[in-house]
Amino acid sequence: MFRFFLVAAVSASFSSTTLAQNTSWHQYVRAPNTTMVSPSRIITTENNVTNAEALLSTDSSFAILSRELEDSSPSITIDFGLNIVGFPIFTFAGASSNSPGIRVAFSETMQFLGDRSDFTRSDNGQKITDGTDQHAVPAEPSTWTDTRGCQAENPNKVCADGLHGFRYMRIWLDALDADAPLVAANGEVRIQSVQLNYTAFLGTPQTFQGWFECEDEDLNQYWYDAAYTNDMNVDLFLTDYIDARESDSPFLEGKPVLFDGAKRDRDPYVGDLAVAGRTLYLTHPAAAAAARNVLLDLAQHQREDGWIPPASIRSYTLPLFDYPLWWVMTSYDYVLYTGDVDYLAEVYPVLVKVLDTYYPSVTDNTTGLLFRGDETGTGGYGDYAFLPRSGPVAYYNTLYILALKSVADMADWAGKTEGANWRDRANTVTTALNNNLWDQTAGAYLDSTVGPVRHAQDGNSIAILSGAAPSDRAQSALGYLDKNMRQGYGNAFYDAMGDALDPSAGFSTRVYAFISYFEISARFEANLTDGAIEQIKRMYGWMATNDPQVTMWEGIGADGSLYEGGFTSCAHGWSTGVLPALSNYVLGVKPTRTGFAEFSVKPNIPEGVTWARGVVPSPLGDVGVDWKVDGNGFNLKLTAPKGSKATVSVPAAEKGTVGVDEQVVWENGENIEGAGKESSIAVK
Ligand SMILES: *[C@@H]1O[C@H](CO)[C@@H](O)[C@H](O)[C@H]1NC(C)=O
Ligand SMILES: *[C@@H]1O[C@H](CO)[C@@H](O)[C@H](O)[C@H]1NC(C)=O
Ligand SMILES: *[C@@H]1O[C@H](CO)[C@@H](O)[C@H](O)[C@H]1NC(C)=O
Numbered sequence: 205m206f207r208f209f210l211v212a213a214v215s216a217s218f219s220s221t222t223l224a225q226n227t228s229w230h231q232y233v234r235a236p237n238t239t240m241v242s243p244s245r246i247i248t249t250e251n252n253v254t255n256a257e258a259l260l261s262t263d264s265s266f267a268i269l270s271r272e273l274e275d276s277s278p279s280i281t282i283d284f285g286l287n288i289v290g291f292p293i294f295t296f297a298g299a300s301s302n303s304p305g306i307r308v309a310f311s312e313t314m315q316f317l318g319d320r321s322d323f324t325r326s327d328n329g330q331k332i333t334d335g336t337d338q339h340a341v342p343a344e345p346s347t348w349t350d351t352r353g354c355q356a357e358n359p360n361k362v363c364a365d366g367l368h369g370f371r372y373m374r375i376w377l378d379a380l381d382a383d384a385p386l387v388a389a390n391g392e393v394r395i396q397s398v399q400l401n402y403t404a405f406l407g408t409p410q411t412f413q414g415w416f417e418c419e420d421e422d423l424n425q426y427w428y429d430a431a432y433t434n435d436m437n438v439d440l441f442l443t444d445y446i447d448a449r450e451s452d453s454p455f456l457e458g459k460p461v462l463f464d465g466a467k468r469d470r471d472p473y474v475g476d477l478a479v480a481g482r483t484l485y486l487t488h489p490a491a492a493a494a495a496r497n498v499l500l501d502l503a504q505h506q507r508e509d510g511w512i513p514p515a516s517i518r519s520y521t522l523p524l525f526d527y528p529l530w531w532v533m534t535s536y537d538y539v540l541y542t543g544d545v546d547y548l549a550e551v552y553p554v555l556v557k558v559l560d561t562y563y564p565s566v567t568d569n570t571t572g573l574l575f576r577g578d579e580t581g582t583g584g585y586g587d588y589a590f591l592p593r594s595g596p597v598a599y600y601n602t603l604y605i606l607a608l609k610s611v612a613d614m615a616d617w618a619g620k621t622e623g624a625n626w627r628d629r630a631n632t633v634t635t636a637l638n639n640n641l642w643d644q645t646a647g648a649y650l651d652s653t654v655g656p657v658r659h660a661q662d663g664n665s666i667a668i669l670s671g672a673a674p675s676d677r678a679q680s681a682l683g684y685l686d687k688n689m690r691q692g693y694g695n696a697f698y699d700a701m702g703d704a705l706d707p708s709a710g711f712s713t714r715v716y717a718f719i720s721y722f723e724i725s726a727r728f729e730a731n732l733t734d735g736a737i738e739q740i741k742r743m744y745g746w747m748a749t750n751d752p753q754v755t756m757w758e759g760i761g762a763d764g765s766l767y768e769g770g771f772t773s774c775a776h777g778w779s780t781g782v783l784p785a786l787s788n789y790v791l792g793v794k795p796t797r798t799g800f801a802e803f804s805v806k807p808n809i810p811e812g813v814t815w816a817r818g819v820v821p822s823p824l825g826d827v828g829v830d831w832k833v834d835g836n837g838f839n840l841k842l843t844a845p846k847g848s849k850a851t852v853s854v855p856a857a858e859k860g861t862v863g864v865d866e867q868v869v870w871e872n873g874e875n876i877e878g879a880g881k882e883s884s885i886a887v888k
């Protein structure tokens with residue numbers, strides 16, 4: 205049995221141990237070794253193809269696709285071994301002199317690899333292709349980098365979308381009728397190599413500033429799979445390769461951003477950043493500007509009434525009710541992890557306006573709860589999953605409480621005056637939530653008092669994370685979620701009653717790793733460590749063992765399917781919550797004050813895990829933790845950077861001793877007089 209006790213507050217470096225030289229975690233890193241990625245295997249060929257294996261190397265050997273007019277198309281289906289993103293580069297050893305064409309389709313999964321890509325940019329607007337990329341191959345040796353554009357214009361002919369997120373590629377000798385006479389559907393094409401110029405952040409072992417390793421190899425692999433998924437979304441914002449639905453941003457053009465998905469939408473959304481940002485700061489904080497750029501861009505587009513757009517899509521007008529709160533939370537996280545107080549100073553007026561002007565204007569003043577509906581002019585608004593719900597929704601209100609409390613602290617630290625007001629309002633909303641939305645019969649929070657009775661994963665989870673749920677309600681709500689939302693591939697949005705909102709949508713079988721991260725975190729906060737780990741294994745284990753593997757999906761649908769078929773992104777940063785969950789709760793390190801001036805260390809020990817180690821990078825230096833459980837009990841080595849202050853909690857048995865640097869500070873339920881205080885800790 206483990207219990208937690210505050211044992212020490214330390215200043216400066218309190219252990220000489222350094223984990224910096226440890227390399228045992230390198231084995232889990234997924235990124236390709238170089239930005240030029242070669243295929244890993246040929247899956248299949250059809251019709252007249254010679255020497256397809258030549259595509260696996262970059263030497264002078266080549267594959268031949270050959271076709272007489274009356275024959276079926278020869279094709280090669282290639283596996284790159286891993287979901288990847290960037291520009292495909294084809295090297296041709298030459299071709300017949302009639303400009304034979306190749307057509308190329310891309311997919312993240314074999315299931316959706318067909319005669320067209322699972323998704324291309326043209327599918328979202330500014331259409332120049334109908335799902336395949338085309339190229340007319342010259343007779344002489346040549347190279348083609350698949351970028352967006354057409355070999356002829358007015359009208360557009362022989363077009364390609366360029367830049368794809370995919371694992372599988374199908375190449376075949378063919379031409380569209382509409383592209384005649386520039387390209388022929390017959391002849392011979394000699395392909396020497398097909399490679400990918402990987403454009404996103406290449407997270408090799410040398411680039412990781414933070415890392416994690418424990419006894420459980422599956423958990424370790426999920427951590428690095430999450431890191432890779434997120435890195436695939438750290439890329440430049442380039443007008444030809446972002447979402448085509450009025451998403452241009454002169455401010456972001458050419459800058460690194462944190463996209464929502466590698467394949468699509470390729471637009472940075474601030475809700476997604478709520479998870480992806482944390483993953484970024486815990487792995488590659490040197491790239492944190494990718495989050496800052498997005499937050500600043502959205503701040504610059506704050507509406508007159510204080511509302512903040514979720515993303516640049518539709519010229520910053522997509523109406524979401526919850527995302528301005530995610531902007532607040534994401535700004536909080538950004539400052540907390542990076543210590544960038546200049547950013548805080550710059551956006552502070554934006555923060556005040558969204559919390560003090562916008563949200564009060566959509567509050568039902570009889571209850572004090574945020575209210576989505578025509579009554580507050582927000583009937584047409586959506587949220588992270590476009591759930592068709594209205595009224596005083598528990599999720600919006602609990603997220604409001606969390607955001608108010610978080611930035612209230614930050615305002616205090618920065619010497620601003622708004623903190624007390626925000627904390628008061630958080631308390632008012634908390635009381636109203638508990639008075640109006642607790643369903644005593646179910647033992648869980650209602651989704652809303654408007655519409656059919658149903659209970660949701662989001663509101664119940666964030667009620668706990670925000671501290672709004674008293675401990676008995678927290679335990680009860682988590683029990684309810686476990687019993688009523690459980691699927692073989694994670695926990696769903698809703699219990700079965702949630703299907704009444706839209707009987708065809710399958711809300712009671714749909715799982716988002718995004719919002720599940722908050723449930724998993726709530727389980728850790730409620731000391732239900734094994735339940736948190738069990739859910740991680742159920743959900744991430746499902747994605748790890750189903751195509752494309754490794755990268756984490758935008759959403760999981762009925763029976764564990766891709767919830768929107770081939771359109772689903774299989775590499776979505778918002779699904780990487782397993783990484784912050786393991787670093788924050790199993791390694792146990794969390795910043796508690798701007799830039800890690802203060803942080804807490806409180807490891808949660810999963811059943812069967814007897815050791816964990818790793819580094820959490822901070823602007824002051826590395827925080828290193830190395831803990832193990834053995835016959836001598838629980839032992840934790842901490843490396844804390846100079847100038848920081850750590851609050852350390854360790855699990856301790858009812859009867860036993862807690863020592864710090866060989867000094868006993870707690871024994872059999874008693875704090876030892878004078879110990880456990882800052883002054884008594886030997887600083888080495
Ligand atoms: C990593 O560190 C741990 C403990 O700090 C040590 O036992 C292990 O041998 C190290 N591994 C390597 C490869 O350095
Ligand atoms: C990267 O290089 C190492 C050593 O050079 C090799 O063992 C490993 O398989 C390579 N990984 C990939 C993904 O190519
Ligand atoms: C298949 O292609 C090769 C190489 O271009 C060619 O020599 C051969 O005649 C073709 N076979 C058929 C049956 O068309």
Ligand SMILES: *[C@@H]1O[C@H](CO)[C@@H](O)[C@H](O)[C@H]1NC(C)=O
Pocket residue numbers: 293349401402403
């Ligand atoms: C790969 O793309 C980068 C830009 O992301 C570019 O600078 C580089 O030249 C490209 N490499 C090749 C071989 O095309």
Ligand SMILES: *[C@@H]1O[C@H](CO)[C@@H](O)[C@H](O)[C@H]1NC(C)=O
Pocket residue numbers: 564565566567568569579580
């Ligand atoms: C609630 O009161 C605020 C002022 O505190 C006001 O701005 C808002 O419009 C009121 N809400 C509604 C729905 O009338």
Ligand SMILES: *[C@@H]1O[C@H](CO)[C@@H](O)[C@H](O)[C@H]1NC(C)=O
Pocket residue numbers: 207208675678729730731
């Ligand atoms: C988790 O355990 C800690 C320490 O044992 C306790 O303070 C806290 O209230 C518990 N949390 C919940 C939600 O039960």
